[in-house]
Amino acid sequence: MKKLVLIDGNSIAYRAFFALPLLNNDKGVYTNAVYGFTTMLLKIIEEEKPTHMLVAFDAGKTTFRHKTFDEYKGGRQKTPPELSEQFPLVREMLDAFNISRFEVENYEADDIIGTLAKDASEKEYEVKVYSGDKDLLQLVSDKVTVILTKKGITNVEAYDEALISEKYGITPKQIIDMKGLMGDSSDNIPGVPGVGEKTALKLLKEFGSVEHVLDSIDQVSGKKMKEKLEQNREQAIMSKELATIYLEVPFETELDDLSFGDYDKQKVVAIMKELEFTSLVTKFDTEGAKAQELDEITYEVLETIEKRHLSDEAALIVEVLSENYHQANIEGFAIVNEKGRFFIQTDHALNSKDFVDWLKDESTKIAVFDAKRAVVALGWKGILLNGVTFDLQMASYLLDPSLSSHEISDVAKRKDKGQVQEDEVIYGKGAKQKVPEQEKVAEHLVRKADALYQLKPVLEKELKDNSQEELFRELEMPLSIILGRMETTGVKVDKEQLENMGTDLEGRLRDLEQKIHELAGGTFNINSPKQLGEVLFEKLELPPIKKTKTGYSTSADVLEKLAKDHEIVEYILHYRQLGKLNSTYIEGLLKVTKEETNKIHTRYNQALTQTGRLSSTDPNLQNIPIRLEEGRKIRKAFIPSEPGWKMVAADYSQIELRVLAHISGDEKLIEAFQTDMDIHTKTAMDVFHVNKEEVTSNMRRSAKAVNFGIVYGISDFGLSQSLGITRKEAAQFIERYLASYPKVKEYMDNIIEDAREKGYVSTLLQRRRYLPDLTSRNFNKRSFAERTAMNTPIQGTAADIIKKAMVEMSSKLEEENLKSRMLLQVHDELIFEVPVEEMETMMKLVPEVMEQAVKLDVPLKADVSFGETWYDAK
DNA sequence: AATGGCACGC
DNA sequence: GACGTACGTGCCATTA
Numbered sequence A: 001m002k003k004l005v006l007i008d009g010n011s012i013a014y015r016a017f018f019a020l021p022l023l024n025n026d027k028g029v030y031t032n033a034v035y036g037f038t039t040m041l042l043k044i045i046e047e048e049k050p051t052h053m054l055v056a057f058d059a060g061k062t063t064f065r066h067k068t069f070d071e072y073k074g075g076r077q078k079t080p081p082e083l084s085e086q087f088p089l090v091r092e093m094l095d096a097f098n099i100s101r102f103e104v105e106n107y108e109a110d111d112i113i114g115t116l117a118k119d120a121s122e123k124e125y126e127v128k129v130y131s132g133d134k135d136l137l138q139l140v141s142d143k144v145t146v147i148l149t150k151k152g153i154t155n156v157e158a159y160d161e162a163l164i165s166e167k168y169g170i171t172p173k174q175i176i177d178m179k180g181l182m183g184d185s186s187d188n189i190p191g192v193p194g195v196g197e198k199t200a201l202k203l204l205k206e207f208g209s210v211e212h213v214l215d216s217i218d219q220v221s222g223k224k225m226k227e228k229l230e231q232n233r234e235q236a237i238m239s240k241e242l243a244t245i246y247l248e249v250p251f252e253t254e255l256d257d258l259s260f261g262d263y264d265k266q267k268v269v270a271i272m273k274e275l276e277f278t279s280l281v282t283k284f285d286t287e288g289a290k291a292q293e294l295d296e297i298t299y300e301v302l303e304t305i306e307k308r309h310l311s312d313e314a315a316l317i318v319e320v321l322s323e324n325y326h327q328a329n330i331e332g333f334a335i336v337n338e339k340g341r342f343f344i345q346t347d348h349a350l351n352s353k354d355f356v357d358w359l360k361d362e363s364t365k366i367a368v369f370d371a372k373r374a375v376v377a378l379g380w381k382g383i384l385l386n387g388v389t390f391d392l393q394m395a396s397y398l399l400d401p402s403l404s405s406h407e408i409s410d411v412a413k414r415k416d417k418g419q420v421q422e423d424e425v426i427y428g429k430g431a432k433q434k435v436p437e438q439e440k441v442a443e444h445l446v447r448k449a450d451a452l453y454q455l456k457p458v459l460e461k462e463l464k465d466n467s468q469e470e471l472f473r474e475l476e477m478p479l480s481i482i483l484g485r486m487e488t489t490g491v492k493v494d495k496e497q498l499e500n501m502g503t504d505l506e507g508r509l510r511d512l513e514q515k516i517h518e519l520a521g522g523t524f525n526i527n528s529p530k531q532l533g534e535v536l537f538e539k540l541e542l543p544p545i546k547k548t549k550t551g552y553s554t555s556a557d558v559l560e561k562l563a564k565d566h567e568i569v570e571y572i573l574h575y576r577q578l579g580k581l582n583s584t585y586i587e588g589l590l591k592v593t594k595e596e597t598n599k600i601h602t603r604y605n606q607a608l609t610q611t612g613r614l615s616s617t618d619p620n621l622q623n624i625p626i627r628l629e630e631g632r633k634i635r636k637a638f639i640p641s642e643p644g645w646k647m648v649a650a651d652y653s654q655i656e657l658r659v660l661a662h663i664s665g666d667e668k669l670i671e672a673f674q675t676d677m678d679i680h681t682k683t684a685m686d687v688f689h690v691n692k693e694e695v696t697s698n699m700r701r702s703a704k705a706v707n708f709g710i711v712y713g714i715s716d717f718g719l720s721q722s723l724g725i726t727r728k729e730a731a732q733f734i735e736r737y738l739a740s741y742p743k744v745k746e747y748m749d750n751i752i753e754d755a756r757e758k759g760y761v762s763t764l765l766q767r768r769r770y771l772p773d774l775t776s777r778n779f780n781k782r783s784f785a786e787r788t789a790m791n792t793p794i795q796g797t798a799a800d801i802i803k804k805a806m807v808e809m810s811s812k813l814e815e816e817n818l819k820s821r822m823l824l825q826v827h828d829e830l831i832f833e834v835p836v837e838e839m840e841t842m843m844k845l846v847p848e849v850m851e852q853a854v855k856l857d858v859p860l861k862a863d864v865s866f867g868e869t870w871y872d873a874k
Numbered sequence B: 001a002a003t004g005g006c007a008c009g010c
Numbered sequence C: 001g002a003c004g005t006a007c008g009t010g011c012c013a014t015t016a
Helices: A009-019 A030-047 A087-096 A109-122 A134-139 A159-169 A172-184 A197-207 A210-215 A223-231 A233-243 A265-274 A280-286 A346-350 A353-360 A371-380 A392-399 A406-416 A423-427 A438-465 A469-489 A495-520 A529-539 A554-564 A568-591 A628-635 A655-664 A667-675 A678-690 A695-713 A717-724 A725-740 A742-756 A779-815 A836-851
Strands: A002-010 A052-058 A100-102 A127-129 A145-149 A156-160 A300-302 A313-319 A333-339 A340-342 A365-368 A388-391 A492-495 A603-605 A615-617 A646-652 A760-762 A768-772 A821-825 A830-834 A862-867
Touching: A002 A030, A002 A760, A009 A030, A009 A087, A009 A109, A009 A127, A009 A145, A030 A087, A030 A127, A030 A280, A052 A109, A087 A100, A087 A265, A109 A127, A109 A134, A127 A134, A134 A145, A134 A172, A156 A159, A156 A438, A159 A172, A172 A197, A172 A210, A172 A233, A197 A210, A210 A233, A223 A233, A233 A836, A265 A280, A300 A371, A313 A371, A313 A438, A333 A346, A333 A438, A340 A346, A340 A438, A346 A353, A365 A438, A371 A388, A371 A469, A388 A469, A392 A406, A392 A438, A392 A469, A406 A438, A406 A760, A423 A438, A469 A603, A469 A779, A469 A821, A492 A495, A495 A568, A495 A628, A529 A568, A554 A568, A568 A628, A646 A779, A646 A836, A655 A667, A655 A695, A655 A742, A655 A779, A655 A830, A667 A678, A667 A742, A678 A695, A678 A725, A695 A717, A695 A725, A695 A779, A717 A725, A725 A742, A742 A760, A742 A779, A760 A779, A768 A779, A779 A830, A779 A836, A830 A836, A836 A862
Parallel strands: A002 A052, A002 A127, A052 A100, A127 A145, A300 A340, A313 A365, A365 A388
Antiparallel strands: A145 A156, A313 A333, A333 A340, A603 A615, A646 A830, A646 A862, A760 A768, A821 A830
């Protein structure tokens, strides 16, 4: 069946404008109304799947209604200029979607919609009308549904005859009579004074229409009402006339002209990108992006790969599709070099001695995308890849870590080199991901290799211009290989230990659950914040301290405040704590432990964080509990993979604050570290102006929180939260801190100024972070950017340092022929497994290498310890 | 499949 | 005067 969707353009744009905050893109163009409008369009297209579509706009200022009543729509607020300027963008978007739009002189959007709705229903179309204006309800029939915006923009309500009758007790046609009686202040339709919705509906239920009410005034109850109706006869008739949608608007357009479906997705995406609707682009791209038109590319599919196809310099694609590349399939290879463009099937490639030898050759210069992925995936198959000198992902990340994607396709577009489709277009995503026929894969891989080949010199030049060559070549590239080796080595877990802990936890969780249900007087899901909120704040009537956007907050800090009010709370907190341990750590870790070896192989993401830190996934081994003893026991399950070996852990002591002392040059801080003082006590002494003996545990706690704030760039609000004090007090704390360390204050001020001028901040080893928001007019954005400017050089330099230590540590292990293995990195900590005979060496070597990784004006300090398990290495 | 709330580490 | 306030990962519940 044919389906026509009619959209009241002005009404939806208005709704979107007022429902959304005033967004703008980086060119300062306001975009909230276009954004809302587009969201609505996408939703309509997806849900309604219309065969025909039209957006109607109001034309000009005067319409035929002004002849009837020249004050029609009088007193209306002028359209805000921030909205008016968005209408051309809305039209542009509609054109990209190939959606018909028009306006007709002298008529309103309503009339166009009414006329078409009538025409279409006569031709047996299903008609859906989208608007925010209740007037349109008069169009509802068995063929026509009117969908009104309720709240926001995508929250809507569909009105059919039944719903109108249920809500108002009248027919759609009587909506006009209702308006005639009650008027409409937004359109300046007068109606009958003193008659509102209630009275109008009552009258209509009794008399049926405006005319019948007026004919039967003597039967209307109430003297006052009779008088009013009598006095406003003409006004009521006129109001009804004004509210009536005109169904005979003259225009040429035929329904067939409104067909919808065929449009240029690239064009839509282009506009979305221009307006910075990134979330919509991703959504839209994956939903329906058709293969874009690309220029042809020539390549050979090689069955046997020989020396004549290979050369010292090449771009290589090792296509590993699964997100987790450990023991993963390789879908194929592509090579682009001066000899041509080649695709090779995986089995052909790995069976070719020439090819495998070429991969192993250390003297080649191979460019890849995501070196670690390629090396690790090949490594699991027993193939060495040794000649990688360029990783496009890494280069793009170092040049600008804030970019949301460093994918070849995106870098290619950004730099306008090569034509590459996004992987998602070729393979799909989620459950629908699949590998298409070989021809498609071959072309895609070749295009990627080709782009890589072209992009390498471009990004190399940029790295050089940024003085980031060394960071790239000497630090991150070697580190990626080292991390790959750590991941492949994996860390052994004592499964039985985990399982036993799990059994214990499950028992205790059951007991706690029972106790909680008892105290609550009924069963509910404690894991559901919604249900928990109802129990605590409604059933038990505890004071709701904080709200979230969906209901009551039940977070730990709220519960802690409630603990004194009801016994149940401490049980819930305990339940949460144990539940977390069981689901995330016990079950989570068991799930990812490799059966045959009892090893866990995490993956580090080296091209993600804005500061230069690593992150770890699948599982995340950088957030294994330590703070509470209960959780810390999880670490007992991490053990050496060889009998008799031990775990060795070394962590930097206060590395960030030492970095701060170095870059600020603050004498007091430097001295504190040179004499290896307890830095939090020292801070307390300086901030509270007391001597060492007078520092109370509370003073030290506050000082520690301030130091924490410095390291992580938190706001006065953040500090107030962690100390449980007011924002003002927190701000004073920070002020006093800065007054105590004037050089730190100077550094903070200077770095912001410097970053504003240059547009970015850098770390010791030239890592960069751009901060465009430093000049934002938005106070929040600007403050955030300022804190980032102060914090990133500190945290980023600390990241540089430990990375450098890792590279050096790796060389040392190799040079000295040590069997010890580096296993994990947790931001300021390195974990090794070490054979007994190397214990002495390693206990000395590891902290030495870490402490000497860079030379600062303060000493670096690394504490090292060992044990049978990670837990014992403390 | 996406979003929100919560909690873990640094 | 309000905004919404280190980052990153992963679990569970809820909703679409």
